[in-house]
Amino acid sequence: MSAYVLEMKGITKTFPGVVALDDVTLSVEKGTVHALIGENGAGKSTLMKILNGVYTATKGELFLEGQPLHLQGVRDAQEKGISTIFQEFNLINALSVAENIFLGRFEGKGQIKWNRINRKARELLEKLGFNFDVSKPVGKLSTAEKQLVEIAKALSYDAKIIVMDEPTSSLTKKEIELFFPIIEKLRKGGITVIYISHKLDEIFHICDRVSIMRDGKLVGESLVSEITRERIIELMVGRSMEMEYPARTASPGEPVLEVKNLTREPLLHDISFTLHKGEILGIAGLVGAGRTELAETIFGAAVADSGSIEINGKAVSIRSTMDGKANSIGMVTEDRKETGLVLDMSVTRNITVTKLDEVTTGIVLSKQKEGEVASEYVQKLNIKTPSINQTLYNLSGGNQQKVVLSKWLFSNVEILILDEPTRGIDVGAKYEIYCLMNELTEQGKSIIMISSELPEVLSMSDRILVMHKGMIKGELTGAKMTADNVMQLAID
Amino acid sequence: MKKACAIVLMLVLLVSVVSAGGQKEAGGAKKIFMSSAYYTAPYGAPLQEAVREKAKELGYTVQIVDGEQNADKQLSQFKAAVADGYDALIYWPGDQASTPPIVEYLNSTGKPWVALNTVVDASVLDQVPCMIASDEVEIGRWLGRLMIQYFEKNPSATKNVVYIEGSPGSSYTENLTIGVNEVIKGTDINIMNDRQFAEYDPSRAMAIMEDMLTKYGDKIELAVAQDGGMFQGAYSAIEAAGYVGKLGLLCQGQDLIVRDKLVAGELFASVAQDPFTEGSLAVEMLDKIIRGEKVENWFATPTGPIFKADIDNYRWF
Amino acid sequence: MRKSTLDKKYIITLLIENAVTVFLVGFVIFMVFTKRSFSTWDNIVNIINESSIYGIAACAMTVVVISGEFDLSSSSIFGWSTVIFVICINAMGIVPAFFITLVCGAAFGALNGLLIAKVKMPAFVATLGTMIAIKGLAYVMTKAQPINTNNATLKAIGSFNMGGISIIPIVYLGVLVLFIWFMRYTKFGRDIYATGGNYEVARLSGINVVFSKFIVFTMLGAAAALAGMMYGVRIKAGWAPYGQDLALYCITATIIGGTSLLGGTGSVGKTVIGVLVLAVLFNALTLLGVSGSMQKFIRGLVLITVIMLDAVVAKRQKE
Ligand SMILES: Nc1ncnc2c1ncn2[C@@H]1O[C@H](COP(=O)(O)OP(=O)(O)OP(=O)(O)O)[C@@H](O)[C@H]1O
Numbered sequence A: 001m002s003a004y005v006l007e008m009k010g011i012t013k014t015f016p017g018v019v020a021l022d023d024v025t026l027s028v029e030k031g032t033v034h035a036l037i038g039e040n041g042a043g044k045s046t047l048m049k050i051l052n053g054v055y056t057a058t059k060g061e062l063f064l065e066g067q068p069l070h071l072q073g074v075r076d077a078q079e080k081g082i083s084t085i086f087q088e089f090n091l092i093n094a095l096s097v098a099e100n101i102f103l104g105r106f107e108g109k110g111q112i113k114w115n116r117i118n119r120k121a122r123e124l125l126e127k128l129g130f131n132f133d134v135s136k137p138v139g140k141l142s143t144a145e146k147q148l149v150e151i152a153k154a155l156s157y158d159a160k161i162i163v164m165d166e167p168t169s170s171l172t173k174k175e176i177e178l179f180f181p182i183i184e185k186l187r188k189g190g191i192t193v194i195y196i197s198h199k200l201d202e203i204f205h206i207c208d209r210v211s212i213m214r215d216g217k218l219v220g221e222s223l224v225s226e227i228t229r230e231r232i233i234e235l236m237v238g239r240s241m242e243m244e245y246p247a248r249t250a251s252p253g254e255p256v257l258e259v260k261n262l263t264r265e266p267l268l269h270d271i272s273f274t275l276h277k278g279e280i281l282g283i284a285g286l287v288g289a290g291r292t293e294l295a296e297t298i299f300g301a302a303v304a305d306s307g308s309i310e311i312n313g314k315a316v317s318i319r320s321t322m323d324g325k326a327n328s329i330g331m332v333t334e335d336r337k338e339t340g341l342v343l344d345m346s347v348t349r350n351i352t353v354t355k356l357d358e359v360t361t362g363i364v365l366s367k368q369k370e371g372e373v374a375s376e377y378v379q380k381l382n383i384k385t386p387s388i389n390q391t392l393y394n395l396s397g398g399n400q401q402k403v404v405l406s407k408w409l410f411s412n413v414e415i416l417i418l419d420e421p422t423r424g425i426d427v428g429a430k431y432e433i434y435c436l437m438n439e440l441t442e443q444g445k446s447i448i449m450i451s452s453e454l455p456e457v458l459s460m461s462d463r464i465l466v467m468h469k470g471m472i473k474g475e476l477t478g479a480k481m482t483a484d485n486v487m488q489l490a491i492d
Numbered sequence B: 001m002k003k004a005c006a007i008v009l010m011l012v013l014l015v016s017v018v019s020a021g022g023q024k025e026a027g028g029a030k031k032i033f034m035s036s037a038y039y040t041a042p043y044g045a046p047l048q049e050a051v052r053e054k055a056k057e058l059g060y061t062v063q064i065v066d067g068e069q070n071a072d073k074q075l076s077q078f079k080a081a082v083a084d085g086y087d088a089l090i091y092w093p094g095d096q097a098s099t100p101p102i103v104e105y106l107n108s109t110g111k112p113w114v115a116l117n118t119v120v121d122a123s124v125l126d127q128v129p130c131m132i133a134s135d136e137v138e139i140g141r142w143l144g145r146l147m148i149q150y151f152e153k154n155p156s157a158t159k160n161v162v163y164i165e166g167s168p169g170s171s172y173t174e175n176l177t178i179g180v181n182e183v184i185k186g187t188d189i190n191i192m193n194d195r196q197f198a199e200y201d202p203s204r205a206m207a208i209m210e211d212m213l214t215k216y217g218d219k220i221e222l223a224v225a226q227d228g229g230m231f232q233g234a235y236s237a238i239e240a241a242g243y244v245g246k247l248g249l250l251c252q253g254q255d256l257i258v259r260d261k262l263v264a265g266e267l268f269a270s271v272a273q274d275p276f277t278e279g280s281l282a283v284e285m286l287d288k289i290i291r292g293e294k295v296e297n298w299f300a301t302p303t304g305p306i307f308k309a310d311i312d313n314y315r316w317f
Numbered sequence C: 001m002r003k004s005t006l007d008k009k010y011i012i013t014l015l016i017e018n019a020v021t022v023f024l025v026g027f028v029i030f031m032v033f034t035k036r037s038f039s040t041w042d043n044i045v046n047i048i049n050e051s052s053i054y055g056i057a058a059c060a061m062t063v064v065v066i067s068g069e070f071d072l073s074s075s076s077i078f079g080w081s082t083v084i085f086v087i088c089i090n091a092m093g094i095v096p097a098f099f100i101t102l103v104c105g106a107a108f109g110a111l112n113g114l115l116i117a118k119v120k121m122p123a124f125v126a127t128l129g130t131m132i133a134i135k136g137l138a139y140v141m142t143k144a145q146p147i148n149t150n151n152a153t154l155k156a157i158g159s160f161n162m163g164g165i166s167i168i169p170i171v172y173l174g175v176l177v178l179f180i181w182f183m184r185y186t187k188f189g190r191d192i193y194a195t196g197g198n199y200e201v202a203r204l205s206g207i208n209v210v211f212s213k214f215i216v217f218t219m220l221g222a223a224a225a226l227a228g229m230m231y232g233v234r235i236k237a238g239w240a241p242y243g244q245d246l247a248l249y250c251i252t253a254t255i256i257g258g259t260s261l262l263g264g265t266g267s268v269g270k271t272v273i274g275v276l277v278l279a280v281l282f283n284a285l286t287l288l289g290v291s292g293s294m295q296k297f298i299r300g301l302v303l304i305t306v307i308m309l310d311a312v313v314a315k316r317q318k319e
């Protein structure tokens, strides 16, 4: 009998043109929280998809509690005690919490015994320390609550192992604080958690062991208590990094964008602020404070009820995204899958889509120019893709995010709005992106950065606006830019 | 799983193509090719059946394909058939106006051929070796005459009639109506509705009849449909509204529903248009042309009224 | 990140991905050996001529499908066009007739475009409505009668022939090249792909999504009108119900070709294969002596098989 609940031995996985995993061996002890970390495209998600039956390995073996494991599919894995919580939830919005938890496994012959199912669902949630209406449709829940439903679903299968792929990337700070105790409860209940994240703090906070991957290989493994943050980064990135944030290199000049009394009921009320040339203006606040809505309104994706926008001292009317672009405004949206990328299209096409004029000779698109542009950004942002013609579906999450950034960098706009720009991006690549932001502002471009990651906002902004309930509650500059001050303004 | 399904489907496909194609070329018999614009119409089936029967009897093999009322498609079908060496052709046009290019093409092939059922455009009528069709206007006249007879037997002051037609612009529909109008002009028969087209679709005929019943109720004294299928639809509406027996019914056609209602005494009369005769006549005429005999340029299929007593003199389908 | 070598699996994948082409080639070979008359020049020309009329509309339908929509009313625009073309030829000659018909077709298409792109009606409802309305209009115009023409110029055009190939395949080729070029090499084409691929993403990329959707319907209207005129060239008659099956035919050819109904992927070039499959199959079944009813069954079977294969390919690509 082995001490490990799970062993993955010599796992290799190839896709056409890519070796995603190369002889990876991972052993996980029972009842631990095991972190899996690595740069974008390192193969973390792929490894987990082999564990949960989505893919079959090209080579290698799996053992669950010492027994060889052969999986037929996701459902089979679930029934054998391996559940996964993906970033995109596998929930049906129109169905209730209880229905989602027991979907496909309703009790009763012919007629479903709703009472029993609802009671069981309630019990599962109570085990996790929560208590909410299980007959509510899942669509009405917050992201954090949806995640709970997913965990409850995993428990309902008597999960031995729960895999969480970047579970906190779309949670708010507050929600994350509520989330950690749940993991603690799972560990106490003897359940093993495999935890993928790009946030190193979290790993030091809740994980017992950490495995580090790079380029499809396992490059290190250690008890969390025996390794330093710097060492992890070094193993991941392949070189040592002194700082996670570069120093700002540009300084703000005259105003470029002036927003006056912008109102869009019921989301935005009377918003006024100024953005300067070469400035990075951070916008902080809780989810739902209206930050994304503000960005949309400035860019033209939504139309304001009243108020005015001036660019370089001239009033402009922005009523569509085309107007926004015409006024040299660009916006990197927060949800890459829904609003950022056409997943069916290639890397090249996604990058050039915002500015096809640039790669057009006469009225004919020049494939050569397009290729050059794409290659340039693939190199600059270190996007891992077998070719620039790969469809976005097959890229890892972080690399997809880099493509979203590329597309707006290429459009070469004067005012760039970044909504959660580094979500799902590894530390190494984050640093590159911050440097790029510095470079852009040096060129005289201006950036509005919306971010829920406080360290990022604090380190990279020249000035911070804090939003609350659709209004700007305060502005912080210089020495006032501290985490405490931001949080004070952000919360009631 | 899906892959297996796809493979099975592929196999079924291959087998059906091969086996469907396999049942051809019976020795040295001459081959007839027919393109039927109304392949799936209720009237088409018995007609095509008669063509097959007669061809077999006279020692021909025959292939009939669906022209889908698409003249261009029919032209292609004939071209394919000629390329494939068929000996004689039968053409059932979808409508008049589109016939000239096809008639010209058929003549240019030098093969024996006949046209059937839908009368070709007047400009090319004399170029058709033999046109086998019922005299559509005459069928219409019979419908008119039967209306008059009905009101002679069931005298009324108002003589209100609901009249349901086929497809607007199809020569068959238009000619029938010309015949009807010719006969009832000057009488006091009153067609209550403006032109109502059910497009030979029973369910549409039913909807039209329902509307009429709602609108006029028992003011309607006689309901007339241009064919058996539409009659069936109208009858369902009348039945549902509980009007069976309270109003007279009249139609054209020889299908079994018509026969049943004649037997039941609910249908006053039908007008004969015999697809069996028409189909076998076409093959007979074609046979004559193949053997070099002279045939009439025009050959009318017989028509006339069918009452309950005459049922056994007709073939039903 | 190493390239894996060309292996057997890769070749199988390639074959399955191009199953329709493989099927077409295989079927043609089968026909060449079983039926001598199939490979005669006359018959080949016949297949080409036959597939060209609907092929013209199918090109434009593919573009609409790529934009994530579809259009039922193209059938009626086709029928309407045969009518207005013949009426105008009889009244004022072929040149004005050509332009009037084309403009009418484009205008109907633009109406669809407005309803769908601007008013944001679902394509099914909008084009179902215009389908009925346009057909009704064509009936009213002609009192529902089919009409024909004896115009000498039209006859001359109709009898133009280059080794058996009429003017229609030449027009088809022109339209085809134009559409392939448009979709591959122009900004508008690319915008249409993006709009169909993900409407929100395209909108948030500053693409004029409303215009993209509008223009595809307008083009389809014009193409359906052109196809209707080609029908007129061949048949020299016009009637509202002509081309009733056009919309379904075009959508079928598009799907068989491999363009997904979900939008965003596919190409006009692929649809040529779809059109050819339908034309070859139709011709072959007639040559093989298959009766009308059986032909319908087999055509349905082909469609299902192709969609099935498509699902297999999609699954393979995901893995
Ligand atoms: N279906 C696929 N087809 C081709 N390549 C793929 C496919 N899935 C993943 N890859 C490639 O495999 C590599 C590993 O991807 P994976 O999603 O496992 O990375 P990851 O470690 O989860 O990265 P991230 O942190 O960005 O989420 C990437 O280079 C990716 O492009």
Ligand SMILES: [Mg+2]
Pocket (backbone or CB within 6 Å): A044, A045, A046, A165, A396, A397, A398
């Ligand atoms: Mg991942």
